[in-house]
Amino acid sequence: MKHKTVMNNPSLFRLIKTCPDSSARAGELITPHGTVLTPVFLPVASQGTVKTLTPEEIRDIGLAMILANTYHLYLRPGIDVIEKVGGLHKFMGWDGAILTDSGGFQIFSLAKLRQLNDQGVVFRSHIDGSEHLITPELAIQYQESLGADIIMVLDECSAYDNSFEKVREAMSRTHQWAERCQRVKKRSDQALYAIVQGGVFPELRRQSAEYLISLDFPGYAIGGLSIGEPKKVTFSILEETIALLPENKPRYLMGVGSPEDVFESVARGVDIFDSALPTRVARNGALFTRLGRINIGNAGYAGMGQPVEPDCDCYTCRTFSLAYLHHLFNARELLAYRLATIHNLRFVSKLMQNMREAILDGTFGSFKDEFLSNYQPTDEQARLAQKQKWLKSRQERGEAPL
Amino acid sequence: MKHKTVMNNPSLFRLIKTCPDSSARAGELITPHGTVLTPVFLPVASQGTVKTLTPEEIRDIGLAMILANTYHLYLRPGIDVIEKVGGLHKFMGWDGAILTDSGGFQIFSLAKLRQLNDQGVVFRSHIDGSEHLITPELAIQYQESLGADIIMVLDECSAYDNSFEKVREAMSRTHQWAERCQRVKKRSDQALYAIVQGGVFPELRRQSAEYLISLDFPGYAIGGLSIGEPKKVTFSILEETIALLPENKPRYLMGVGSPEDVFESVARGVDIFDSALPTRVARNGALFTRLGRINIGNAGYAGMGQPVEPDCDCYTCRTFSLAYLHHLFNARELLAYRLATIHNLRFVSKLMQNMREAILDGTFGSFKDEFLSNYQPTDEQARLAQKQKWLKSRQERGEAPL
Numbered sequence: 001m002k003h004k005t006v007m008n009n010p011s012l013f014r015l016i017k018t019c020p021d022s023s024a025r026a027g028e029l030i031t032p033h034g035t036v037l038t039p040v041f042l043p044v045a046s047q048g049t050v051k052t053l054t055p056e057e058i059r060d061i062g063l064a065m066i067l068a069n070t071y072h073l074y075l076r077p078g079i080d081v082i083e084k085v086g087g088l089h090k091f092m093g094w095d096g097a098i099l100t101d102s103g104g105f106q107i108f109s110l111a112k113l114r115q116l117n118d119q120g121v122v123f124r125s126h127i128d129g130s131e132h133l134i135t136p137e138l139a140i141q142y143q144e145s146l147g148a149d150i151i152m153v154l155d156e157c158s159a160y161d162n163s164f165e166k167v168r169e170a171m172s173r174t175h176q177w178a179e180r181c182q183r184v185k186k187r188s189d190q191a192l193y194a195i196v197q198g199g200v201f202p203e204l205r206r207q208s209a210e211y212l213i214s215l216d217f218p219g220y221a222i223g224g225l226s227i228g229e230p231k232k233v234t235f236s237i238l239e240e241t242i243a244l245l246p247e248n249k250p251r252y253l254m255g256v257g258s259p260e261d262v263f264e265s266v267a268r269g270v271d272i273f274d275s276a277l278p279t280r281v282a283r284n285g286a287l288f289t290r291l292g293r294i295n296i297g298n299a300g301y302a303g304m305g306q307p308v309e310p311d312c313d314c315y316t317c318r319t320f321s322l323a324y325l326h327h328l329f330n331a332r333e334l335l336a337y338r339l340a341t342i343h344n345l346r347f348v349s350k351l352m353q354n355m356r357e358a359i360l361d362g363t364f365g366s367f368k369d370e371f372l373s374n375y376q377p378t379d380e381q382a383r384l385a386q387k388q389k390w391l392k393s394r395q396e397r398g399e400a401p402l
Numbered sequence: 403m404k405h406k407t408v409m410n411n412p413s414l415f416r417l418i419k420t421c422p423d424s425s426a427r428a429g430e431l432i433t434p435h436g437t438v439l440t441p442v443f444l445p446v447a448s449q450g451t452v453k454t455l456t457p458e459e460i461r462d463i464g465l466a467m468i469l470a471n472t473y474h475l476y477l478r479p480g481i482d483v484i485e486k487v488g489g490l491h492k493f494m495g496w497d498g499a500i501l502t503d504s505g506g507f508q509i510f511s512l513a514k515l516r517q518l519n520d521q522g523v524v525f526r527s528h529i530d531g532s533e534h535l536i537t538p539e540l541a542i543q544y545q546e547s548l549g550a551d552i553i554m555v556l557d558e559c560s561a562y563d564n565s566f567e568k569v570r571e572a573m574s575r576t577h578q579w580a581e582r583c584q585r586v587k588k589r590s591d592q593a594l595y596a597i598v599q600g601g602v603f604p605e606l607r608r609q610s611a612e613y614l615i616s617l618d619f620p621g622y623a624i625g626g627l628s629i630g631e632p633k634k635v636t637f638s639i640l641e642e643t644i645a646l647l648p649e650n651k652p653r654y655l656m657g658v659g660s661p662e663d664v665f666e667s668v669a670r671g672v673d674i675f676d677s678a679l680p681t682r683v684a685r686n687g688a689l690f691t692r693l694g695r696i697n698i699g700n701a702g703y704a705g706m707g708q709p710v711e712p713d714c715d716c717y718t719c720r721t722f723s724l725a726y727l728h729h730l731f732n733a734r735e736l737l738a739y740r741l742a743t744i745h746n747l748r749f750v751s752k753l754m755q756n757m758r759e760a761i762l763d764g765t766f767g768s769f770k771d772e773f774l775s776n777y778q779p780t781d782e783q784a785r786l787a788q789k790q791k792w793l794k795s796r797q798e799r800g801e802a803p804l
Contacts, residue, residue: 047729047733047735048726048729049730049735049737051735051736051737052736052737052740053737054717054721054737055721076729076732076733077704077725077728077729077732078704080705081704081705081725081729084705084707084725085705085707085723085725085726086707091723091725091726091729092726093721093722093726302479302480302483303482303483303486303487305486305487305488315456319456319457319495320495321487321493323479323483323486323487323493324450324487324493324494324495326479327449327450327478327479327483327493328451330478330479331449331478333449333451333453334453334454334736334739334740335451335453335454335455335456337736338454338736338740
């Protein structure tokens with residue numbers, strides 16, 4: 001394993017400006033693979049590929065950092081394979097920044113399949129049912145072999161409906177594991193972020209933040225949100241947790257990615273986001289527009305010669321009509337999923353860029369009001385029902401959430 | 403419908419050189435959408451998309467003309483939709499040359515579903531079972547609305563095992579239909595090619611060639627080959643048919659696309675090819691190399707850091723390892739199909755380019771010997787069995803061959 005020291009201060013965060021009317025911040029993450037402007041959205045590349053796209057397309061969309069998943073890559077193709085060909089950047093042909101999740105969330109989503117103790121977790125592969133052990137030490141070893149710029153501690157995620165006592169236990173274990181991760185970490189060119197847990201209980205969130213802050217990590221993720229709870233709860237817990245975190249460290253809200261939620265979270269002080277939502281809904285034909293999502297499968301688009309958004313600068317909108325996209329989806333042509341993915345990711349990427357400029361210009365508040373007054377979010381009840389249905393169906397099929 | 407006259411001599415063919423040792427020819431097709439160097443291979447875009455690729459990628463691969471299918475586009479999205487948004491070139495964002503097949507082959511592959519008389523064919527959609535009429539006049543009307551550079555007559559295709567009498571009847575009908583197509587054609591910027599039929603009967607091939615030559619079409623396709631007959635028969639009929647065709651007109655062999663078959667057919671004087679084979683086998687993980695096809699799914703490729711072909715200049719080989727491609731196929735990631743398609747099409751495109759240069763240099767014979775001595779073709783028996791199985795399974799599912 002190579003432990004090349006690229007810089008002394010891995011993935012350093014520099015806070016540039018905070019909005020006077022909200023908690024929104026503009027900053028930058030300096031990583032061994034380039035400077036990443038924040039707030040930033042990370043597209044999901046669980047299996048070492050942002051589904052349908054090449055690295056050049058990801059870059060053209062304006063995305064500087066992607067998220068890969070240790071759980072998926074450990075099972076397939078195997079950490080050793082990626083190490084052998086020179087690490088994850090080289091394997092997937094991506095020279096931008098990478099953040100790897102430890103896989104904790106994926107393993108704990110497969111609730112029926114695991115055995116858990118303080119040492120670690122025994123889980124079954126969602127691919128072939130084989131049994132595997134993961135420990136905090138192994139999670140770090142694997143992530144050092146993959147070689148991402150930012151790596152994550154192994155954490156235990158509670159479910160939304162877990163009792164106070166159960167969430168407290170998971171949180172305590174997460175704290176012990178974070179410490180063990182920190183202790184065994186060797187590479188100085190990777191930044192290890194901790195994950196604040198504590199469910200929907202403000203008292204536990206406080207304990208978790210204080211404990212992890214005392215260990216002085218270079219970044220803090222907020223875990224255990226957006227897992228089925230009502231949005232009001234998400235934002236209330238988010239606000240209380242962020243208030244406890246240090247100003248000079250980046251804050252990473254895991255698994256949030258709808259335009260409206262990202263906006264609300266930036267306003268509350270989040271710097272980093274990841275979510276499979278923009279790419280997943282794209283493959284289902286849901287395309288982002290300034291007025292909200294449209295479903296390209298609707299018959300009304302069959303004869304429309306204009307692009308999805310006339311002033312969108314993405315490749316899809318510059319080149320193709322609604323009619324063509326409708327046809328590709330209707331005929332289940334593989335190009336459909338790619339063109340939709342490009343549009344949705346460019347929409348989110350451009351939104352992040354515009355939010356950052358508004359923060360720097362001091363116009364974030366009015367930009368937010370304008371955007372949200374136009375953007376029709378997916379109906380809350382429909383969204384919740386859809387998400388729970390999706391999580392359940394994946395669990396029944398033995399699949400890991402992406 | 404627009405009938406803009408772009409040029410007086412649509413898709414003119416210019417013969418530049420014929421190989422002294424074989425019948426191989428180098429030439430060019432001058433079309434309203436650019437000059438196409440021959441011999442040329444057309445990738446298949448039946449539904450208005452070369453599966454997985456953007457127009458820019460097709461162009462980068464070195465492909466100047468593509469094949470779309472009137473049958474598919476008539477059923478979905480509908481000819482009227484494409485006409486409304488400005489024609490097929492605009493609809494699919496492709497400014498290179500297009501050839502549209504009339505759909506005869508697809509309709510006659512759905513043998514159980516048709517009612518045939520001299521007027522035309524009633525067929526059932528493979529999508530929803532609805533009934534439709536196609537006549538020679540409608541085939542031209544639809545192709546004029548689509549606006550391809552080269553369009554095809556409606557022909558009746560016999561099956562490989564049809565009797566002499568049945569093949570003769572189909573041939574006669576094809577001749578009447580070709581004449582009707584020619585009569586109703588209005589656009590002067592499109593070249594209408596005839597299709598020589600006659601099955602595996604040399605006498606019928608002679609009658610067909612002579613009749614169609616008397617009508618003076620600007621190009622001649624050879625239909626009804628590569629539909630399940632042994633390769634020896636294919637090449638023998640091909641040779642006899644080509645000997646009957648005029649030197650100064652382009653010859654188009656429909657549905658042939660394996661590297662070894664293309665090579666043998668160029669040597670016999672074919673100028674234009676189309677086939678779904680390179681793209682279809684790519685999506686199944688079969689990649690072309692100078693030694694023959696490899697199956698990227700084989701476990702041996704899992705840890706290989708080198709590209710598919712070290713000296714291949716395609717995007718896939720310049721960017722990714724065998725290990726990464728193996729992983730993408732293994733994980734059924736959508737990017738896999740795209741990267742494999744790019745490689746196979748570039749392999750065929752480069753081969754056509756090298757053949758043309760060899761014809762111009764007078765080295766075609768030695769180039770052919772060298773290529774075929776290295777290239778291990780797919781086993782003849784295996785190929786035949788696989789093709790018949792595939793045709794049968796598509797027919798059983800009620801699908802049109804692509």
